[in-house]
Amino acid sequence: MRIDVLTLFPELFAPFFHTSILGKAHERGLVAMHAVNFRDFSANKHQIVDDYPYGGGGGMVLKPEPIFAAVESLLPNREAPQPEASGEEPQTAGSRPRVILMCPQGERYSQAKAEELAQAEHLIFICGHYEGYDERIRENLVTDEISIGDYVLTGGEIPAMAVIDSVVRLLPGVLGNERSAVTDSYSTGLLEYPHYTRPPEFRGWKVPDVLLSGHHENIERWRRRQSLYRTWQRRPDLIDEQSLTLEERKWLGEFERERAEEV
Structure with missing residues (x-):
C-alpha cells in the first residue's frame, strides 16, 4: 500500500x-x-x-x-x-x-x-x-x-x-500475530473479551480458572460470553446489529436477570 x-x-x-x-x-x-x-x-x-x-x-x-x-x-x-x-x-x-x-x-x-x-x-x-x-x-x-x-x-x-x-495494522504481515486484528474490539462486531497473563494470582486477584484449564472449546465459549457481556454493559447499541445464536440470546437474558436482582 x-x-x-x-x-x-x-x-x-x-x-x-x-x-x-x-x-x-x-x-x-x-x-x-x-x-x-x-x-x-x-x-x-x-x-x-x-x-x-x-x-x-x-x-x-x-x-x-x-x-x-x-x-x-x-x-x-x-x-x-x-x-x-x-x-x-x-x-x-x-x-x-x-x-x-x-x-x-x-x-x-x-x-x-x-x-x-x-x-x-x-x-x-x-x-x-x-x-x-x-x-x-x-x-x-x-x-x-x-x-x-x-x-x-x-x-x-x-x-x-x-x-x-x-x-x-490490518495489512498482511504487519502484526506479528495475524489473529490479533481479527479478534480486536469492533472487528467481530462486539467489544473484545478480558485478557490475563502471568502471574496466575496477583494481590489476591486470580485469573479465571477456565483460562488455565487448557480446554480450548471452553475457553472460546468463555471469551465469547465475556465479549457479549462487555458489549451489553458498555455499548448495547452494537448488539442490535449482531446475529446472535440461541445460546447467546440466553446469555443476554441471564445478564438482564442478574442486573434486576442487583437492583
Missing part, C-alpha cells in the same frame, strides 16, 4: 511513520508512507494556500488550486480522480486512489471503514487547518470524507494518523 498525506506540517509525520509497528511495516516494504506539504504547490509567490470566504464570515478557507495540484502530482497519469457517484461500488485494490478528506462533516469512522480502506492500493489524505475547504475540493476531488468523532480539532493531522494506524 502507498499512503500520501497532504499537510502544512509534514514534520509531524516523520516520527509517526518511522516508529513502532508502522515503522517496522515501512522498513519491510509493506507500506510506503509520505507527507507532502501542499504549500509547495501554491501558484502564489508567497505560497498562500487560503483566502477569505466569499460572502463573508469568520476564518479562512483552503483554496482549491494547491490541493488539486498536490493530489494530481501523486497520480501516475496526472489526472484528478473523479468522486464516486452515489450508489457506486466502493473502490477496490488496483483501481483509482482513495482521496480522503479529514473533516468533522464526514462519515463517522469505524472498524468496517478501516477494513474497507485496507483493501486499497493507494490512499491520499487531505489535512486542513482553517475554517474549511473550498467546496469544489469536496465535489470534484475527494472520494471519502471521514470524521473520527463528534468534536473539532485544530487540524486534520491527528485524525489522519488515527485512520492510517488503524488501516496499516
Whole structure:
C-alpha cells in the first residue's frame, strides 16, 4: 500500500511513520508512507494556500488550486480522480486512489471503514487547518470524507494518523500475530473479551480458572460470553446489529436477570 498525506506540517509525520509497528511495516516494504506539504504547490509567490470566504464570515478557507495540484502530482497519469457517484461500488485494490478528506462533516469512522480502506492500493489524505475547504475540493476531488468523532480539532493531522494506524495494522504481515486484528474490539462486531497473563494470582486477584484449564472449546465459549457481556454493559447499541445464536440470546437474558436482582 502507498499512503500520501497532504499537510502544512509534514514534520509531524516523520516520527509517526518511522516508529513502532508502522515503522517496522515501512522498513519491510509493506507500506510506503509520505507527507507532502501542499504549500509547495501554491501558484502564489508567497505560497498562500487560503483566502477569505466569499460572502463573508469568520476564518479562512483552503483554496482549491494547491490541493488539486498536490493530489494530481501523486497520480501516475496526472489526472484528478473523479468522486464516486452515489450508489457506486466502493473502490477496490488496483483501481483509482482513495482521496480522503479529514473533516468533522464526514462519515463517522469505524472498524468496517478501516477494513474497507485496507483493501486499497493507494490512499491520499487531505489535512486542513482553517475554517474549511473550498467546496469544489469536496465535489470534484475527494472520494471519502471521514470524521473520527463528534468534536473539532485544530487540524486534520491527528485524525489522519488515527485512520492510517488503524488501516496499516490490518495489512498482511504487519502484526506479528495475524489473529490479533481479527479478534480486536469492533472487528467481530462486539467489544473484545478480558485478557490475563502471568502471574496466575496477583494481590489476591486470580485469573479465571477456565483460562488455565487448557480446554480450548471452553475457553472460546468463555471469551465469547465475556465479549457479549462487555458489549451489553458498555455499548448495547452494537448488539442490535449482531446475529446472535440461541445460546447467546440466553446469555443476554441471564445478564438482564442478574442486573434486576442487583437492583
